[in-house]
Amino acid sequence: MPLCYSQLTLSDRRRLHQLVERKVPVGEIARQLGRHRSTIYRELKRNTFHDAEFPEYSGYYSGIANDISKERRRRLRKLSRHPQLRELVIEQLKALWSPEQIAGRLLADGVSAVRVCTETIYRFIYGKEDCALELF
Incomplete structure (x- = not known):
């Protein structure tokens, strides 16, 4: 195996x-x-x-x-299905926010109707499709 x-x-x-x-x-x-x-x-x-x-x-x-x-x-790709949420996450990552801060702030402010967890953001950052954005 x-x-x-x-x-x-x-x-x-x-x-x-x-x-x-x-x-x-x-x-x-x-x-x-x-x-x-x-x-x-x-x-x-x-x-x-x-x-x-x-x-x-x-x-x-x-x-x-x-x-x-x-x-x-x-x-399963939540950030691919919701382009506005994706752009918001990218914007905050470029502003050097951590995935924990982004997920917490989205939940606390109620900015988006869709919730996103830190693991989803990490998968987005290190995923094959989005690796070209160099957000890591």
Whole structure:
């Protein structure tokens, strides 16, 4: 198993789909993919397709699982979804405010209807997409 965590790729999900279709035990799937078995359980739980109208079509499908995963990751980026909040945070970071000060001041002043925690700001600062802003 790799020492550093990495997201499952589409090819990993395709292999997982093949193994699930063949009813291979989760422990063996994890070994073949080089992942921990809890990762496989979590992937199957989070990204299995469920259809109420046609239950026979429910199951784990690699393409759908990849789309569900991408959508979940997209939803989590609060500062990307709220451009005014993002600009306010960038402005305060450039004024050398700490993430703790920014989160506390936004909450105390009620400037924004959306709350943001310090961890969200740190992820924004050190994230791959926003690293080019050099806010760190």
